[in-house]
Amino acid sequence: MIFEGTEMLTEDEIFANETYILDLLNEIEREGVKDYIRYIESSDFFSAPASTKYHRDYPGGLAEHCLNLLEPLKLSNSRLKEKEQLSEDSLIIIALCHDVCKEGLYTGDYGNYRTLPDHPANNKHSILSIERVKKYIKLTRNERDIILYHMGLFSCYEYGMEYTPEDLMRAIKRHPLVQIFAAIDMEETHWQR
Template identity: 35%
Template sequence: MNLRDKYIELYNTYIKRDGADKLLEYMLSKSSDFFTAPASTRFHGSYEGGLVEHSINVYECLVDYLSRGRVKDIYDLNYDSETIAIVALLHDLCKINCYRPGTRNVKDERGVWKTVPTYEYDDKMPYGHGEKSVYIITGFMKLTREEAFAIRYHMGFSGCEDKRCIGDAFEQFPLAFALCTADMEATYFIEGK
């Protein structure tokens, strides 16, 4: 099964909320490049389809994180499968239509310059990162408060917002911390550069 089909299967299996069908329809439409977009310009998932792959990786990391050790036994964070799928599979919708193919020059191992393909960041709707994902999703379906905060603060302390707000969000909404952890695990350990 290819990544597109796997994503759609996860989405349709777990996300049943009113409006979810319209959101997926948008993601599959010509108005969206979600299934072909990279996850970044030069780092993790910086290739065609990197965004959908990253979203699946985050989903798998979040499911694993919430089911093991202290998180499961001590903190007893019980989220339904729909909430987990929503925050993980949709956390980076802000990256839809933000990257365009380009080229850059780099030296090869012999010191010779060559032109290589890359992506350039070109966001036509600069509304932030997590907040833009929340904005896009809520145009189609409702989010719980905890889902919205998890998606909004999934970048954790690597974002540019006030650090007190991030800490407060993590304290009040543990799913935000869990999603951030899953996102970092997928980005740095599974996908790497």
């Protein structure tokens, strides 16, 4: 059922996003990427929504959300001092993997998605993404920090203060994309409905 005023992706658009993401990941020459690709292909990553009602709450919304962060991330990276710029591979990993924790998180169908109450992403969103990626791909410290704090200060409070605002500030001092990516994610999540 399509609700008035709500956008949805067609099956062709969902498939095109999947193909593009897989092409981008296949370009990365890092150990474990092929295994990571097999993992997300066997999951609902490409067909899942990005949320139950807040943003991109339709089939394929999760992959679309991740893709929508890549170009703004590349642009922001290009504006940094050359010594601060991250590689294309890092940018792809950050944008496309930051919300992999949502794989398997939702049940139901369009207009009636629910979060599985016992899914680990309910308690450790960013950390779960890092854990899932690290099973296959070794992350750099910058990649880890950017994924860990992609929800800004919300990242600190989500885990019972496992990470503090001071930890976030130290991560921002290590690399400016920590703060920039959180802003990009917030814009895509909250203002691009």
